[in-house]
Amino acid sequence: MQTVKRLYLYLMSGITLGVLAVGLRTVLLVLFDAIGLGRGDFIGGDPNADRQQLSLAAALIGVGLPVWAIHWWLAERGVRPGATHSDAERGSAVRALYLTVALAVLLTFAAAAGIELLRGVLQGILGGDSPEFLVPDAGGNLATLLVAGIAWAYHVSIRRRDMRAGPLAGAAAWLPRVYLYGAALAGILALLQSVRNLVEVIGDTLLVPAGAVREPFAGGFQAASSLSVIGVSGVIWLGHWWYAGRLVRDASWRGDSERPARLRVAYYVGVVLFAVFSVIQLSAAAISAVLVPLVGASSSFGERVTGTDMARVVGVSLVSAVPWAIAWWFHRAGLSNEATASGDPGRVTTAIRLDLHAAALVGLGFGAVGFGWLLGMAVDVLFGGNRTLGDGFWRSELAMFVPMALIGSGVWLWRWWRIQARQAANAVAEASSTVRRTYLLIILAASVIASLSSAALVLYRFFGAILGANLGGNTVAELSTPIGVLVVAGIVALYHGQVLRRDLALRAAEIPPEEATAGAAEAQRRLVLTGPPGSDLGTALADIRADLPPGYRLDEG
Amino acid sequence: MTSSRSIVLIGAGILALLVLVVAVVLVAGSREPQRYPPGSPQGVVQRYLAAWDSRDTSAAYAFFSTRVKAAWSEADYRAATDEYDTYGRLPDGSARRVFIDEVTGGSSRVTVRLTVEELIGEGLNTSVYRSTRTIALVRQGADWRIDEPLLWLDPGPYPGPM
Numbered sequence: 001m002q003t004v005k006r007l008y009l010y011l012m013s014g015i016t017l018g019v020l021a022v023g024l025r026t027v028l029l030v031l032f033d034a035i036g037l038g039r040g041d042f043i044g045g046d047p048n049a050d051r052q053q054l055s056l057a058a059a060l061i062g063v064g065l066p067v068w069a070i071h072w073w074l075a076e077r078g079v080r081p082g083a084t085h086s087d088a089e090r091g092s093a094v095r096a097l098y099l100t101v102a103l104a105v106l107l108t109f110a111a112a113a114g115i116e117l118l119r120g121v122l123q124g125i126l127g128g129d130s131p132e133f134l135v136p137d138a139g140g141n142l143a144t145l146l147v148a149g150i151a152w153a154y155h156v157s158i159r160r161r162d163m164r165a166g167p168l169a170g171a172a173a174w175l176p177r178v179y180l181y182g183a184a185l186a187g188i189l190a191l192l193q194s195v196r197n198l199v200e201v202i203g204d205t206l207l208v209p210a211g212a213v214r215e216p217f218a219g220g221f222q223a224a225s226s227l228s229v230i231g232v233s234g235v236i237w238l239g240h241w242w243y244a245g246r247l248v249r250d251a252s253w254r255g256d257s258e259r260p261a262r263l264r265v266a267y268y269v270g271v272v273l274f275a276v277f278s279v280i281q282l283s284a285a286a287i288s289a290v291l292v293p294l295v296g297a298s299s300s301f302g303e304r305v306t307g308t309d310m311a312r313v314v315g316v317s318l319v320s321a322v323p324w325a326i327a328w329w330f331h332r333a334g335l336s337n338e339a340t341a342s343g344d345p346g347r348v349t350t351a352i353r354l355d356l357h358a359a360a361l362v363g364l365g366f367g368a369v370g371f372g373w374l375l376g377m378a379v380d381v382l383f384g385g386n387r388t389l390g391d392g393f394w395r396s397e398l399a400m401f402v403p404m405a406l407i408g409s410g411v412w413l414w415r416w417w418r419i420q421a422r423q424a425a426n427a428v429a430e431a432s433s434t435v436r437r438t439y440l441l442i443i444l445a446a447s448v449i450a451s452l453s454s455a456a457l458v459l460y461r462f463f464g465a466i467l468g469a470n471l472g473g474n475t476v477a478e479l480s481t482p483i484g485v486l487v488v489a490g491i492v493a494l495y496h497g498q499v500l501r502r503d504l505a506l507r508a509a510e511i512p513p514e515e516a517t518a519g520a521a522e523a524q525r526r527l528v529l530t531g532p533p534g535s536d537l538g539t540a541l542a543d544i545r546a547d548l549p550p551g552y553r554l555d556e557g
Numbered sequence: 558m559t560s561s562r563s564i565v566l567i568g569a570g571i572l573a574l575l576v577l578v579v580a581v582v583l584v585a586g587s588r589e590p591q592r593y594p595p596g597s598p599q600g601v602v603q604r605y606l607a608a609w610d611s612r613d614t615s616a617a618y619a620f621f622s623t624r625v626k627a628a629w630s631e632a633d634y635r636a637a638t639d640e641y642d643t644y645g646r647l648p649d650g651s652a653r654r655v656f657i658d659e660v661t662g663g664s665s666r667v668t669v670r671l672t673v674e675e676l677i678g679e680g681l682n683t684s685v686y687r688s689t690r691t692i693a694l695v696r697q698g699a700d701w702r703i704d705e706p707l708l709w710l711d712p713g714p715y716p717g718p719m
Contacts, residue, residue: 020571024571024574027574027575027578028574028578030578030582031574031577031578031581034578034581034582034585035581039656039672040656040657040658040659040671040672041591041599041656041657042589042590042591042654042655042656043590043591043593043599043602043603043606043655043656043657043671044590044603044606044607044610044654044655045606045652045653045654045655045674046652046653046654046676047589047590047654048652049652049653049654049674049676050582051582052652052676052683053676053683053685054578054579054582056683057575058575058579061571061572061575065568065571065572066568069564069567069568072564073560073561073564076560076561076564077560077561079560080560129661133689134689135672135687135688135689136658136672136689137687140687154567
């Protein structure tokens with residue numbers, strides 16, 4: 001019943017907050033318009049349009065404000081100090097979900113408006129035209145930023161007050177953490193991607209591409225766009241990361257809850273995955289640019305690729321890879337340092353495994369795609385397909401997939417070597433690790449999915465030939481890539497399947513026979529012991545154990 | 558601060574803002590259009606729009622360059638405006654406002670960038686749609702003239718006369 005009531009209160013609070021925010025934004029928009037902020041000079045049309053907008057805003061506020069105030073007051077009444085069940089209310093999953101969604105939505109709107117506002121300011125400084133589709137709306141963006149920003153700050157203060165009131169556990173602790181680390185992850189990824197875009201703009205400006213037809217809005221607009229995203233996403237990442245760091249260093253329950261949080265570890269791993277991906281992709285692009293003239297692909301796209309083009313792509317790719325590489329190093333160091341600081345050897349081992357397996361997974365992905373494509377080309381050449389006839393597109397494919405295959409495989413071998421060395425040193429512990437098993441299962445799943453789609457394409461051609469369907473194209477050329485993917489996916493699946501089987505055998509051999517039989521004979525039921533905030537669960541557990549009948553025991557899982 | 562008091566303060570703040578904005582809008586009155594010198598590019602666009610709004614087709618046509626007029630006779634223009642008025646007009650209850658964002662170019666050709674704001678729908682279903690237009694103007698003698706076929710601020714009918 002309480003849950004249904006909470007769902008109603010927080011759902012209504014959220015909906016009416018949205019109505020109120022739209023009304024407030026319109027009021028601010030009319031105000032800015034009246035004082036001449038954020039619009040050009042009014043030269044014609046209906047001079048009373050503002051009043052129509054103001055009427056609408058007043059109606060939205062008239063409806064939204066009282067309904068929001070009543071529902072939010074009822075929700076807040078439940079968490080007042082001294083209220084009955086205030087701890088249960090403060091620690092409820094529904095309240096946590098509401099705060100998480102509200103914070104995420106408000107931050108998204110504020111960030112989008114902030115980016116547009118900053119872009120307009122920067123473009124005023126840097127100059128350059130805007131694309132036709134982009135409508136300047138400084139007043140609207142400022143209004144959105146103010147309304148969403150203030151509402152976001154209010155909800156942050158509510159969450160911080162809830163945390164100050166005492167320990168929070170379960171969904172009340174981890175759901176808002178999804179927001180905290182999700183915002184930090186989105187912030188750093190947008191920041192790094194925009195740095196990459198900015199480097200591209202600088203590269204295109206310094207080393208103009210051969211035969212380039214540049215849009216009139218290139219340069220100033222693109223630089224202003226990248227810089228505005230860098231500014232806003234940088235603030236979002238730094239702000240959230242700084243706050244998360246403060247929580248970790250907190251001496252109270254907040255620090256105890258934050259330090260071992262899996263979502264914090266997931267954030268680290270997420271950044272490492274994206275960083276490894278980008279470093280491999282950009283390095284491969286740099287080598288590909290060098291290979292283009294070597295394999296005779298300079299004229300593949302109709303335009304002759306010049307030395308300037310090559311220098312630009314190599315320079316831009318390598319410079320763009322540096323921030324990603326720093327992020328990779330910074331986050332794997334953070335993951336490792338925090339595990340070491342915890343003093344828990346299990347956490348240290350898990351951190352090492354996560355770091356190694358994340359890089360190995362991405363490297364294998366690139367290597368498999370590269371080799372699959374190259375093998376397809378080899379099949380085409382060997383069996384008389386027409387993909388490599390003429391001096392066309394295949395040379396570009398060669399220049400693109402060779403570095404991908406080599407760098408991806410190199411990264412995989414580099415990490416897999418260490419993974420296997422650790423496995424050789426402590427076979428059972430590594431075989432039993434969840435990280436290793438997850439890694440192997442992801443690879444098997446990806447291989448099966450890739451094999452399925454490729455096999456379907458091969459069968460489509462096969463049945464088409466049997467049934468006399470006119471499928472068009474050169475059969476060998478059409479089948480070459482699916483066959484390449486099928487073979488590489490098969491090899492990857494076979495190898496990793498063998499590894500998984502060996503791991504399972506090791507684990508099975510390690511379980512003592514008496515444990516296995518005892519486990520089968522004994523009846524078990526898993527229970528969760530929950531106490532009020534600050535309670536001594538150890539003492540309570542000892543009391544329960546003392547009262548158990550003969551033959552019963554209570555183990556901690 | 559208690560949660561009840563903070564909610565009351567938030568409500569009071571929002572109402573105060575609403576009252577302030579209503580007062581500002583009422584005191585400031587209706588926003589009168591900025592007046593530009595008739596010979597300036599902005600003034601030409603403004604007078605062209607005024608002629609269009611008053612359905613003075615001949616006056617609106619006079620603002621086009623000789624190049625546009627050579628390809629688009631006044632009779633064709635008049636027929637196109639009638640058609641535009643029938644099919645291109647916004648639904649009742651809507652309002653349009655036009656703002657000049659910037660004028661770029663040199664002494665013989667300029668581009669005027671405009672933002673058009675349209676209120677679409679009625680009552681609570683009203684929404685504001687904003688779009689941009691760029692209009693090319695060319696200097697002919699002492700005057701600026703619109704150097705592209707336009708119906709209001711939209712491109713001329715397709716297949717166009719140019």
